[in-house]
Amino acid sequence: MDRENNLIEQIRAGDKKEIEHIYNQHREEFLAYADRFSIQTDEAVDIYQDSIIVLYENIMSQKLTSLTSSLKTYLFAIGKYKMLNSMKVKQPTEDITAYEYLLHEETDHEFLSKEENIEKMQTAYRKLGAKCREVLRLYYYENQSLQEIMQKLDYASKDVVKSQKSRCVKQIREILMNTRWTEKNS
Amino acid sequence: MCQANPGNFNEYEMDREELIAKYIQGKVTEQELEIIRELIQTDEDFREELAFESGLRRAIKQEERQDLKSFLAELEKGHSSQADSENLQTINHQHKGSNAKKILQFSVLGKAAAVLLIGFGAWWFLNQSPDHNALYNTYYEPYPNIVAPTVRGPESTASITAEAFRLYDNKDFPAAATLFEQLTKREDASYAHFYLAQSLLADGHASEAIEVLEDPNWEVPDNLRTPRNWYLALAHLKIGNTEKSRPLLEQIERANSTKSGEAKRLLDEMK
Numbered sequence: 236m237d238r239e240n241n242l243i244e245q246i247r248a249g250d251k252k253e254i255e256h257i258y259n260q261h262r263e264e265f266l267a268y269a270d271r272f273s274i275q276t277d278e279a280v281d282i283y284q285d286s287i288i289v290l291y292e293n294i295m296s297q298k299l300t301s302l303t304s305s306l307k308t309y310l311f312a313i314g315k316y317k318m319l320n321s322m323k324v325k326q327p328t329e330d331i332t333a334y335e336y337l338l339h340e341e342t343d344h345e346f347l348s349k350e351e352n353i354e355k356m357q358t359a360y361r362k363l364g365a366k367c368r369e370v371l372r373l374y375y376y377e378n379q380s381l382q383e384i385m386q387k388l389d390y391a392s393k394d395v396v397k398s399q400k401s402r403c404v405k406q407i408r409e410i411l412m413n414t415r416w417t418e419k420n421s
Numbered sequence: 422m423c424q425a426n427p428g429n430f431n432e433y434e435m436d437r438e439e440l441i442a443k444y445i446q447g448k449v450t451e452q453e454l455e456i457i458r459e460l461i462q463t464d465e466d467f468r469e470e471l472a473f474e475s476g477l478r479r480a481i482k483q484e485e486r487q488d489l490k491s492f493l494a495e496l497e498k499g500h501s502s503q504a505d506s507e508n509l510q511t512i513n514h515q516h517k518g519s520n521a522k523k524i525l526q527f528s529v530l531g532k533a534a535a536v537l538l539i540g541f542g543a544w545w546f547l548n549q550s551p552d553h554n555a556l557y558n559t560y561y562e563p564y565p566n567i568v569a570p571t572v573r574g575p576e577s578t579a580s581i582t583a584e585a586f587r588l589y590d591n592k593d594f595p596a597a598a599t600l601f602e603q604l605t606k607r608e609d610a611s612y613a614h615f616y617l618a619q620s621l622l623a624d625g626h627a628s629e630a631i632e633v634l635e636d637p638n639w640e641v642p643d644n645l646r647t648p649r650n651w652y653l654a655l656a657h658l659k660i661g662n663t664e665k666s667r668p669l670l671e672q673i674e675r676a677n678s679t680k681s682g683e684a685k686r687l688l689d690e691m692k
Contacts, residue, residue: 255496259496262500284494288489296447354483357480357484360480375474375482378447
């Protein structure tokens, strides 16, 4: 278990090789497991990849910091849930936290309620410089504190990180404004 | 729970920006969540900013997801389809004795783990500490139904939910557990795991409740994060697994929530 907890730390540190290792290590057994649910190989591979993604997201967002079972048990538990779900009527898989669903109800008319707007935001995010993307990724995806980001990216102070982050968010807003303006006028 | 009043907002030390930051990073306490709920109703700028940042978080998550998916697709190319079918045969041969139906039941592995935990718990209970159960009984109190009166969702979910909570309110916990278990498989019922665990705990099944509360597939809603940790700590305590309850209680104590005081007292009594 210690070795696996160590693995989690390495993944959190950005080591994609470890993900590759996990992927290759459990793939065959996972597909055999899916076969017992009568799930076709193509779909099983897809589910396996999505399960690895959930595992990765739980590690990166610090939801999973240490294991109480083996990594394989954890991964297969995710996979089993996904397989059971795929056997039923397809449901939307977007995970909305308890509060966001409320937001969506209250502000349906607003800019952010639509999926396509998330996509526009994603496009805007891609247009940012590498430095901005990294700061935002650490903050919004890895849930890192300003202090942690300061240390990781070697900034002079927390305040510098904070203003850098604000600048990057502002850039996103500007790109979105421009996009909307262009669309309106084309 | 604290009834937030936006008029008194300045009494709280935290400013709006910090509230949003904590919400976005999943670090809000229940009390702060109440304030956020109020602000959303009353403060349009706050609502817009929160919506914008939630959207940004989702956009970045989507971007990361797509990146990783293409990385995995590349890896997949390294595995030939022929190798797959051969391996499948070998591995399925190894599993010949296993019964496919069993897999569909409520986690065989989990049950085995539960049996081990109960065994360990019983051993621990008999050998080490006769007080855990008493402590558990002192501190355990079923969580109130805070969902049913405001349930919204597709009709089928809504009606199962209403029935599940009716049973829960009538203390018919085994029947409620059955329905909550059905609801855990739905994406639009994020509270289901929590109340399934509640029903199991109320019925004395601490180990099974632990399994549910620790389910990696459960995206714990912000407002249930502290309650989830509290009941997980109690469930571990009940089976004598204080090593697991202690860090959870310490986390609650630090989180400055409505349960912080109780968590501290319980920690003291566990010493």
